[in-house]
């Protein structure tokens with residue numbers, strides 16, 4: 001396992017992070033992992049060198065954090081050996097999440113952020129969160145209100161670093177410069193959807209993270225299990241597979257062509273499609289840690305093996321050519337106007 005510097009911080013995290021969205025029993029066909037199985041998954045990950053764990057208050061409405069906290073305790077993991085990331089915004093109240101009441105138990109208001117941190121710390125049975133991430137945009141909250149509340153949590157010692165997830169580049173850059181101007185804690189990471197089948201971040205977010213030295217954490221690196229070969233044009237709803245009942249993240253038709261290319265290369269190299277898809281993300285310098293998910297030990301074993309795979313330029317090109325995003329304006333104008341700028345010799 002390799003360990004990478006976490007953006008501009010001095011923290012080091014494993015190149016694979018164990019995501020725990022599957023922990024719990026109550027999350028729209030995603031959560032199926034009970035505490036016993038979670039313990040085996042975490043143990044296997046730790047033995048492979050994983051030191052980084054990602055959860056959220058909303059995963060099985062608090063159950064994922066509770067299970068992760070119990071498992072860390074049962075395994076006797078030292079606090080200084082692990083990095084724990086969780087999230088705030090969507091909350092642990094089903095009522096609030098489904099817009100059926102409990103109106104302040106959701107969002108990025110100061111009130112909800114202050115109440116959520118204490119609930120997460122209690123469920124995880126820890127004194128501080130290493131990385132506290134906002135889980136998405138809240139149309140009701142100003143960036144100032146959110147940043148101010150997060151800054152106070154850092155000052156109080158409840159949170160070491162703050163991170164962002166699912167924000168647009170325009171909002172993230174505003175937040176970064178507001179933090180600088182007001183001397184508040186800054187986001188040090190972005191957690192965003194990135195996989196071979198979902199490459200929208202390549203337009204703005206990935207270059208932004210590179211320029212601002214933010215750690216970049218891809219979520220759903222297998223597009224919720226799509227990039228494993230179990231979904232085909234002929235059988236788009238296989239049994240016992242999450243996406244068959246929950247089409248998330250959305251994929252387009254090109255993704256099925258991608259599966260064929262992945263299958264060809266995977267066969268040539270004696271790999272699984274999942275391993276190859278993860279190896280592609282691991283080959284990207286901008287990626288700090290890939291957040292993997294599993295609901296079976298065999299899946300986790302398969303995914304952990306991706307760290308041993310080397311892809312050559314031809315293989316990377318073959319994979320990327322199927323889903324390469326269209327170059328949008330003004331990027332094509334940037335490229336055109338700068339053709340004669342990077343070859344200049346002093």
Ligand SMILES: NC(=O)c1ccc[n+]([C@@H]2O[C@H](COP(=O)([O-])OP(=O)(O)OC[C@H]3O[C@@H](n4cnc5c(N)ncnc54)[C@H](OP(=O)(O)O)[C@@H]3O)[C@@H](O)[C@H]2O)c1
Nearest residue numbers: 019020021219220221222223224225241242274293299302
């Ligand atoms: N910030 C956010 O908004 C956000 C959103 C989503 C996820 N996340 C984070 O990212 C983590 C990973 O997301 P994810 O669970 O969607 O990741 P993923 O890797 O895209 O999908 C994981 C699912 O794919 C299937 N799978 C995994 N490995 C497999 C293998 N080797 N062979 C066959 N099937 C396999 C399993 O589902 P089936 O067995 O049901 O097919 C598994 O639950 C989450 O735990 C969470 O921490 C964050």
